[in-house]
Amino acid sequence: MSGLVLKDITKSFGNFTAVDTANLSVPHGKFVCLLGPSGCGKTTLLRMIAGLEDPSSGAILLDGTDITPVPTHKRNLGMVFQSLALFPHLTVGDNIAYPLRIRGASREEQKKRSDELLKLIHLPGFADRPVAKLSGGQRQRVAIARALALSPKLFLLDEPLSALDAKLREAMQVELRQLQQRLGITTFVVTHDQREAMTMADLVVVMGNGKILQAAPPIDIYRKPADAFVADFIGMTNLLDAEVDRAGRVSVLGQAIAGLTIPEGLTKASVSIRPEDVHLGSVGGDAISGTVTFVRDLGGTIETFVETGGKTIIAVATPRERPDVKAGQQVGVTLPAQSCVVLKS
Amino acid sequence: MKREAPKSLADYSPLFFPGLMLIVFFVVPFSTMIAVSFFQRDPSGFYTPDFVFSNYARFLSLFFGKVLGFSLVLAVMVAICCVVIAFPFTYLLTKRPRKVQTIWLVCLLSVLSLSEVIIGFAWSTLFTRTAGITNLFVAIGLMKEPVALTPSFWAVLTGMVYQALPYTILVLYPALVRLDPTLLEAARTLGASPVRAFMNVVVPALRNTIVATLIMVFVFALGSYLLPQILGRPSHWTLSVLITDQAIYQSNMPFAAAMAVFLVLMSLALVGLTLLVGRKENAL
Ligand SMILES: Nc1ncnc2c1ncn2[C@@H]1O[C@H](COP(=O)(O)OP(=O)(O)O)[C@@H](O)[C@H]1O
Ligand SMILES: [Mg+2]
Numbered sequence: 001m002s003g004l005v006l007k008d009i010t011k012s013f014g015n016f017t018a019v020d021t022a023n024l025s026v027p028h029g030k031f032v033c034l035l036g037p038s039g040c041g042k043t044t045l046l047r048m049i050a051g052l053e054d055p056s057s058g059a060i061l062l063d064g065t066d067i068t069p070v071p072t073h074k075r076n077l078g079m080v081f082q083s084l085a086l087f088p089h090l091t092v093g094d095n096i097a098y099p100l101r102i103r104g105a106s107r108e109e110q111k112k113r114s115d116e117l118l119k120l121i122h123l124p125g126f127a128d129r130p131v132a133k134l135s136g137g138q139r140q141r142v143a144i145a146r147a148l149a150l151s152p153k154l155f156l157l158d159e160p161l162s163a164l165d166a167k168l169r170e171a172m173q174v175e176l177r178q179l180q181q182r183l184g185i186t187t188f189v190v191t192h193d194q195r196e197a198m199t200m201a202d203l204v205v206v207m208g209n210g211k212i213l214q215a216a217p218p219i220d221i222y223r224k225p226a227d228a229f230v231a232d233f234i235g236m237t238n239l240l241d242a243e244v245d246r247a248g249r250v251s252v253l254g255q256a257i258a259g260l261t262i263p264e265g266l267t268k269a270s271v272s273i274r275p276e277d278v279h280l281g282s283v284g285g286d287a288i289s290g291t292v293t294f295v296r297d298l299g300g301t302i303e304t305f306v307e308t309g310g311k312t313i314i315a316v317a318t319p320r321e322r323p324d325v326k327a328g329q330q331v332g333v334t335l336p337a338q339s340c341v342v343l344k345s
Numbered sequence: 346m347k348r349e350a351p352k353s354l355a356d357y358s359p360l361f362f363p364g365l366m367l368i369v370f371f372v373v374p375f376s377t378m379i380a381v382s383f384f385q386r387d388p389s390g391f392y393t394p395d396f397v398f399s400n401y402a403r404f405l406s407l408f409f410g411k412v413l414g415f416s417l418v419l420a421v422m423v424a425i426c427c428v429v430i431a432f433p434f435t436y437l438l439t440k441r442p443r444k445v446q447t448i449w450l451v452c453l454l455s456v457l458s459l460s461e462v463i464i465g466f467a468w469s470t471l472f473t474r475t476a477g478i479t480n481l482f483v484a485i486g487l488m489k490e491p492v493a494l495t496p497s498f499w500a501v502l503t504g505m506v507y508q509a510l511p512y513t514i515l516v517l518y519p520a521l522v523r524l525d526p527t528l529l530e531a532a533r534t535l536g537a538s539p540v541r542a543f544m545n546v547v548v549p550a551l552r553n554t555i556v557a558t559l560i561m562v563f564v565f566a567l568g569s570y571l572l573p574q575i576l577g578r579p580s581h582w583t584l585s586v587l588i589t590d591q592a593i594y595q596s597n598m599p600f601a602a603a604m605a606v607f608l609v610l611m612s613l614a615l616v617g618l619t620l621l622v623g624r625k626e627n628a629l
Binding site: 050052071072073074075076077078079081082083085087088089098099102103146147149150156 | 525527528530531532533534535536537538539541542545546549550552
């Protein structure tokens with residue numbers, strides 16, 4: 001098939017397995033985010049795609065051909081490193097033109113291409129500056145431009161925005177996504193920030209302990225997480241135990257939830273429900289009663305922590321949606337069945 | 346942050362100790378040497394204070410000019426050989442596991458503990474016809490019969506490179522360890538083969554370190570006076586050998602001092618020139 005395919009990729013360092021039988025198939029032109037906690041093997045996976053690390057077993061296919069034995073410098077890819085790795089002895093223009101210089105392009109060609117790319121990253125006229133004189137955001141762009149100088153087939157970025165401050169990071173996320181869409185280039189970004197992944201990706205690949213846990217579009221990852229780890233890692237969630245009673249009704253925290261079913265044969269499961277799906281109301285009826293322990297009013301949203309049956313449930317709402325509740329108050333919690341995701345526990 | 350100019354004498358106090366050291370160990374001996382270089386030699390005794398240029402005048406001959414030239418060329422060659430060998434070696438060393446690095450560095454340090462005399466005689470034995478390495482080459486069929494490799498220019502060069510190499514490696518090591526390995530990887534992802542990436546990225550990124558190391562080895566080699574005598578012919582003797590000869594065996598202190606001053610000036614000029622060229626290239 002066309003695109004990039006990872007087939008049973010495993011990487012061990014000594015007897016430590018950093019990446020464990022990773023399988024993934026990415027069509028051309030997709031923006032992929034490798035997402036997971038620190039140390040879960042994201043960088044190692046990216047480095048194997050780049051050829052900087054050899055897989056212990058498995059194969060990497062690009063458009064059907066096995067590129068596993070191809071050395072990095074023949075893979076035609078662009079990579080942005082976490083440290084950016086701009087060459088300190090070269091100017092901005094020479095950094096960007098370096099891949100062209102390697103291929104023996106003339107001085108004029110190099111200049112033309114680097115000017116073109118500088119325009120693309122909104123830094124025209126920066127060609128003759130030393131890289132040491134640039135700000136963090138500018139270096140970031142230069143590293144991106146250098147990686148794109150030869151219009152590579154694959155664009156790999158390892159936590160490219162982690163060194164930037166929050167505001168700039170959000171702006172760069174949007175910019176990076178727009179750039180990728182304009183160029184239609186297959187892109188892999190490593191990140192541990194789920195918000196960043198949600199902003200940019202066509203396909204989010206959630207990793208944990210060296211394994212790929214789920215690979216799906218962002219909204220599917222959010223709405224239909226494959227397991228409790230993914231549900232917990234992507235955004236805030238309430239993970240609750242569900243039990244099935246003799247009559248076949250499913251109950252959570254001792255309260256039967258009408259319309260909720262769990263797979264046949266199971267008597268126990270976990271239920272994940274997003275905080276914005278939790279309704280708070282008055283005590284009584286079908287609602288689970290609980291005590292408000294803390295209210296975090298962030299202005300735009302209000303997070304309410306409700307303790308019930310030894311568990312804390314978080315509910316998020318906009319100020320308009322909810323009348324004031326205060327810590328210590330008794331409330332009724334409703335968990336709509338259609339918002340509950342049943343996970344194997 | 347604004348720096349305030351030092352006001353009282355106490356503000357200068359941190360400078361006292363280094364200043365004193367500099368005076369005691371550098372200014373005083375060097376001034377004495379300069380002074381002595383203008384003194385008159387007293388054949389029956391040592392020297393008498395005077396102010397004559399005869400010591401310098403005697404130096405301005407073809408013979409001493411040739412010796413000076415040879416000394417400088419030899420030192421430059423030693424410096425270049427050392428850096429050319431040590432740079433890739435040290436680079437590869439930094440890529441090994443920590444344990445391996447430590448073992449190598451300890452071995453190198455132990456080579457430093459060898460005196461110049463031991464190094465000289467070890468190499469002169471290795472280069473003899475009867476017991477030298479050429480017997481090994483004969484044994485593995487590389488040569489027809491053993492030959493003597495010493496005394497010769499190449500023997501001198503080998504001995505001096507051997508002596509200076511551990512210093513070179515130990516000076517280069519910290520800079521190469523600190524070098525960001527992703528620079529090289531970045532070059533590779535951009536299409537450079539590993540060797541090309543090394544030449545394009547590692548070497549220029551460490552230019553200043555390389556220049557500083559070249560100068561250090563150059564100065565170090567300039568002072569070597571035993572190895573040329575042990576491993577070379579009289580035509581391979583350096584100015585340092587002649588200075589030793591004049592100072593110790595001929596008891597001609599003023600002339601030895603004049604030569605030493607001249608050697609220092611020449612090497613300072615060469616070092617200055619190197620730095621100047623480096624600065625110019627940097628500005629480009
Ligand atoms: N060269 C290496 N040698 C030994 N262990 C390594 C090496 N590279 C990575 N690891 C280990 O592999 C695991 C995954 O690392 P990495 O891929 O960098 O994680 P992430 O990028 O997700 O934070 C880590 O526990 C790390 O210590
Ligand atoms: Mg990482």
